[in-house]
Amino acid sequence: MIELHNLPSPTPRRARKRVGRGPGSGKGKTSGRGHKGQKSRSGGSIPAWFEGGQMPLQRRIPKRGFKNRNRVEYQVVNVADLELAGAEVTPKTLRAVGLIRSLRRPVKILGDGEVEAALSCSVHAASASARRKIEAAGGSVTLLDRSSAPAEAVGPDGDS
Numbered sequence: 001m002i003e004l005h006n007l008p009s010p011t012p013r014r015a016r017k018r019v020g021r022g023p024g025s026g027k028g029k030t031s032g033r034g035h036k037g038q039k040s041r042s043g044g045s046i047p048a049w050f051e052g053g054q055m056p057l058q059r060r061i062p063k064r065g066f067k068n069r070n071r072v073e074y075q076v077v078n079v080a081d082l083e084l085a086g087a088e089v090t091p092k093t094l095r096a097v098g099l100i101r102s103l104r105r106p107v108k109i110l111g112d113g114e115v116e117a118a119l120s121c122s123v124h125a126a127s128a129s130a131r132r133k134i135e136a137a138g139g140s141v142t143l144l145d146r147s148s149a150p151a152e153a154v155g156p157d158g159d160s
Contacts, residue, residue, distance in 0.1 A: 072146065075100040079130050080113020089121040106146050
């Protein structure tokens with residue numbers, strides 16, 4: 001039976017803890033922080049990576065290698081796949097047939113496979129063997145400037 005002392009709560013949320021409001025609140029004086037120590041002070045938070053003065057993990061593990069910030073990551077296409085793009089090979093035609101993912105990153109042709117048709121290739125880079133095979137088949141290789149990404153090629157999500 002519902003009576004005045006056991007009415008259902010109007011909101012299902014617990015009231016927020018009001019600390020530092022005197023001894024009658026149950027959370028007065030030290031406000032639930034205990035006595036003394038770093039965590040009882042204002043601004044006394046300990047970083048998640050702190051290990052109590054022990055040498056931290058990120059300093060204990062040896063560092064190896066080198067990561068070149070100026071590295072150019074090419075999208076590679078093999079000579080054997082070029083005939084899918086037609087006689088005129090450009091980043092746009094390669095993108096249209098699904099040989100590369102993005103028009104924003106440079107394209108490099110590698111010499112794996114053979115070429116029968118004369119292809120006119122305009123790409124950002126080509127290996128020496130790829131260039132030899134394309135020119136032996138009667139085609140040509142023109143190198144594009146790496147910064148020449150077409151503005152209209154960029155989609156709404158920043159990549160195309």
